[in-house]
């Protein structure tokens with residue numbers, strides 16, 4: 001009989017298991033794949049954006065969806081400083097990149113994983129790989145954790161099985177199934193931080209064109225429901241990049257009930273429509289013999305010019321001196337409001353995180369213990385909290401893991 005069984009050796013499960021065992025609880029960590037932290041190894045393009053330097057807990061939480069407030073207690077105990085201290089103490093230093101993103105100085109997610117695995121081993125925790133948990137049954141005060149060939153018993157169970165994204169890393173939604181079976185509400189899992197598929201016949205041409213600063217508005221039918229500004233990129237399927245990934249969950253929801261969802265892309269957010277028209281006017285004055293297609297290349301990447309002119313019904317060979325004011329205005333409008341219809345959001349299997357999960361209302365935020373089943377704890381992505389890109393999701397996994405693993409010794 002173990003004091004604690006942790007199911008899932010991702011960042012949340014490893015932190016919970018190591019913490020629990022280091023505090024003296026007899027702990028078993030069960031992982032269904034042949035190694036720990038497969039998703040962690042992919043994180044940050046294998047460089048692991050482990051957290052963010054965002055200093056205030058409240059500011060950090062603003063980078064999560066609504067339920068992110070649940071993390072306030074965990075962050076007040078084990079936040080970014082504590083996380084980095086944990087790794088520094090064990091020999092790994094960090095560097096900060098644009099947007100406060102923190103990466104290991106070695107640029108290797110494998111170094112983060114190596115330290116976590118050692119932490120778990122040194123803590124005295126027993127680890128079993130290639131053991132898929134098939135069921136969790138509560139018998140009085142004891143949990144039976146059932147695998148194909150063995151039943152393990154414990155006083156407490158920490159579920160840290162992740163969400164539904166990237167199933168090849170081991171996360172297949174098992175935790176949602178068990179939480180539901182044990183009486184919990186599971187908010188509908190949906191893809192978060194992923195690209196958006198557009199209806200267009202020229203994506204092959206635009207593929208790879210990126211913007212450091214574009215503004216994208218989401219319309220559900222004709223209602224503006226969301227707007228963001230920053231980096232985006234056109235891809236073979238549609239559109240992606242930070243601002244698109246951050247709005248993918250909103251778009252997913254809109255698609256569920258709208259007749260049409262479209263994006264309005266502002267390629268020149270730093271200029272007003274009037275300012276853009278004036279800039280065109282200046283060009284018209286300075287170079288009246290220039291072709292309009294050549295002028296447009298000063299304002300947007302050359303690859304986009306043909307389709308923008310097409311959408312504005314303008315002849316690219318026209319000389320600037322021949323372009324009437326009305327056409328100039330239409331062109332300025334098109335650059336500020338280029339509309340593209342959304343077909344789908346990329347599937348959850350390809351998403352960076354799973355939105356939805358075990359309802360935070362049913363988990364004690366101070367301990368991560370279930371408010372419904374005594375002795376059952378949750379950690380990591382299977383909880384209904386999801387953050388933006390920038391290191392927020394891993395911090396949440398580590399912080400909830402730490403909390404779930406603390407206080408396990410009666």
Ligand SMILES: Cc1cc2nc3c(=O)[nH]c(=O)nc-3n(C[C@H](O)[C@H](O)[C@H](O)COP(=O)(O)OP(=O)(O)OC[C@H]3O[C@@H](n4cnc5c(N)ncnc54)[C@H](O)[C@@H]3O)c2cc1C
Nearest residue numbers: 008010011012032043044049133162170380381391393394
């Ligand atoms: C490509 C990619 C890049 C990312 N980059 C970043 C980044 O740079 N920064 C960031 O903050 N976040 C990033 N994320 C998100 C982050 O990796 C996850 O939020 C985080 O890994 C969640 O940790 P977890 O421990 O909750 O779940 P997981 O990492 O998914 O681990 C769950 C574990 O449970 C095991 N398991 C599942 N079911 C069972 C079962 N029945 N029995 C036994 N074991 C089981 C799985 O095999 C797995 O090992 C990225 C995600 C992806 C997909």
